[in-house]
Amino acid sequence: MSNLRVHNLAISIDGFATGEGQAPDAPFGHAGERLHEWMFDTKFWYDMTGGRGGSAGADHVFAAMHGSGIGAEIMGAGKFGPPNWQDDPDYKGAWGPNPPFHTPVFVLTHRPRPSIEMEGGTTFHFLNASPAEALKTAREAAGGQDVRLGGGPTVVRDFLTEGLVDHMHVVQVPMLLGRGVRLWDGLESLEEAYDIEAVSTPSGVTHLTFTAKRR
Secondary structure, three states, X not given: OOOEEEEEXXXXXXXXXXXXXXXOOEOOHHHOOHHHHHHOOEHHHHHHOOOOOOEOOHHHHHHHOOOOOEEEEEEEHHHHOOOOHHHOXXXXXXXXXXXXXXXXXXXXXXXXXXXXXXXXXXXXXXXXXXXXXXXHHXXXXXXXXXXXXXXXXXXXXXXXXXXXXXXXXXXXXXXXXXXXXXXOOOOOOHHHHEEXXXXXXXXXXXXXXXXXXXX
């Protein structure tokens, strides 16, 4: 069976994966881009944005694991767009006509709409489903490859609560946000279900890798 994987989920020291006050021009609220600055100098980021160069060090190696062997993605409504995007019937996501996923993407929302086929192999499907139901649907679409759980933090927390995540890569960034949406709330003793490794890099971040223990 394919695995469910989380990659490049950046959080502050106090556990926030997004700040307060999300808006079309501020998808991470008052956090801005500070949670992701560690990634901007990597070869992974340069390649993804059409540039040349970038560091090939440890930050790049962790970031680049994001795409390997992925056949579908699941994301929450908050990642697909800013608050109230459901009120715009023409809204097609925050990534332009050629989103970076290149697979089927299943957006969890209480207000489903018809699927949207984009350039580059991405098709957005909209589901009002439980985590287990969404994962079953995504696995069927992934064709034997793994499924990426793209976030945001509330969705990741829901899947962790149900014991559905096989691999998770969290990047702890040395900053305090103080407010926003936290990842770890309600996940006491999560470490009992996962083997956890920590790697710190010169950029100042710590890469935490969670691998589910044998079930």
